[in-house]
Amino acid sequence: xxxxxxxxxxxxxxxxxxxxxxxxxxxxxxxxxxxxxxxxxxxxxxxxxxxxxxxxxxxxxxxxxxxxxxxxxxxxxxxxxxxxxxxxxxxxxxxxxxxxxxxxxxxxxxxxxxxxxxxxxxxxxxxxxxxxxxxxxxxxxxxxxxxxxxxxxxxxxxxxxxxxxxxxxxxxxxxxxxxxxxxxxxxxxxxxxxxxxxx
Amino acid sequence: xxxxxxxxxxxxxxxxxxxxxxxxxxxxxxxxxxxxxxxxxxxxxxxxxxxxxxxxxxxxxxxxxxxxxxxxxxxxxxxxxxxxxxxxxxxxxxxxxxxxxxxxxxxxxxxxxxxxxxxxxxxxxxxxxxxxxxxxxxxxxxxxxxxxxxxxxxxxxxxxxxxxxxxxxxxxxxxxxxxxxxxxxxxxxxxxxxxxxxx
Numbered sequence: 192x193x194x195x196x197x198x199x200x201x202x203x204x205x206x207x208x209x210x211x212x213x214x215x216x217x218x219x220x221x222x223x224x225x226x227x228x229x230x231x232x233x234x235x236x237x238x239x240x241x242x243x244x245x246x247x248x249x250x251x252x253x254x255x256x257x258x259x260x261x262x263x264x265x266x267x268x269x270x271x272x273x274x275x276x277x278x279x280x281x282x283x284x285x286x287x288x289x290x291x292x293x294x295x296x297x298x299x300x301x302x303x304x305x306x307x308x309x310x311x312x313x314x315x316x317x318x319x320x321x322x323x324x325x326x327x328x329x330x331x332x333x334x335x336x337x338x339x340x341x342x343x344x345x346x347x348x349x350x351x352x353x354x355x356x357x358x359x360x361x362x363x364x365x366x367x368x369x370x371x372x373x374x375x376x377x378x379x380x381x382x383x384x385x386x387x388x389x390x
Numbered sequence: 391x392x393x394x395x396x397x398x399x400x401x402x403x404x405x406x407x408x409x410x411x412x413x414x415x416x417x418x419x420x421x422x423x424x425x426x427x428x429x430x431x432x433x434x435x436x437x438x439x440x441x442x443x444x445x446x447x448x449x450x451x452x453x454x455x456x457x458x459x460x461x462x463x464x465x466x467x468x469x470x471x472x473x474x475x476x477x478x479x480x481x482x483x484x485x486x487x488x489x490x491x492x493x494x495x496x497x498x499x500x501x502x503x504x505x506x507x508x509x510x511x512x513x514x515x516x517x518x519x520x521x522x523x524x525x526x527x528x529x530x531x532x533x534x535x536x537x538x539x540x541x542x543x544x545x546x547x548x549x550x551x552x553x554x555x556x557x558x559x560x561x562x563x564x565x566x567x568x569x570x571x572x573x574x575x576x577x578x579x580x581x582x583x584x585x586x587x588x589x
Contacts, residue, residue, distance in 0.1 A: 205437040208430035223409045231407035238404040239435035
């Protein structure tokens, strides 16, 4: 006899596929939903169905979109002449939420990592090349993460844009605001030093 | 303009109602489901629907059940003459998984806590009283948590059973297996000392 009844097992297994959820958390979530918050369970089921049927990718910026018009690809944004490349949707949201940048985006949905089967095609770089070829983009802002793969991706993107005569910039990496030099790691500190600016 | 599109907002809000999930985790889960694992999203939606429609409470032990017969209330378990009271379904599963106990259970789905509106009726104690009155139960094993409310609940349950002449036991509290005396808190150590057993 398995530990749970079949339906409960299926629910727990499904919850375990969420990122960051292990067997104990999944069990806790399932019991919480069944015991105390059946409304939330109903809501979640509906929201999932709705999202699956209604949310697609914008062919231009590869961000999720659910209306006919992508909210990140409008003519106002096109006019800015800036295009910011990020690794994932969460990065886009972070920039949109934390900065005044209101240009266009391109979401790679990953980073160059040949060992994981992530090449230029998987990241939609042919589409990005088309966009860069349209002549609207004056500056390509590269906001990939400062990891080995992120840096490799940044290098690749920079070459793409430079070959088309487009200005390329990379967001600054250095000591975070409120951070203390004493506790910042060496790599970050070297970046901060080599990227010093005249005041 | 809100940060996310309406469907995405609804999905993130629904995920936030899971226990232990904050805004950042919910966003990460939503993006993961939409971007990388649409199968998991589909599976979860179905599992939730199935669970909501198919899982009910056993009127006798208050555990979740989905078949006509409750798997924890069969005649074999009744014959053991033992009934173990736990606070929640996860506690039942932990005992079932970790111990050879195969008697009946009673799941309180909470603990006595008048300030939170949890009284004897909310915990189904009238039903437990009926069960105790049937004469099958020779021993009531109290396995509520060793918290203030858990202890109060244990005291209440013990009185209920004693007034019916039923033997009452409480699971032992003490130093956990593999624990070191040096690092065990004072309350646990006092419990362990006062609950010492002849060897």
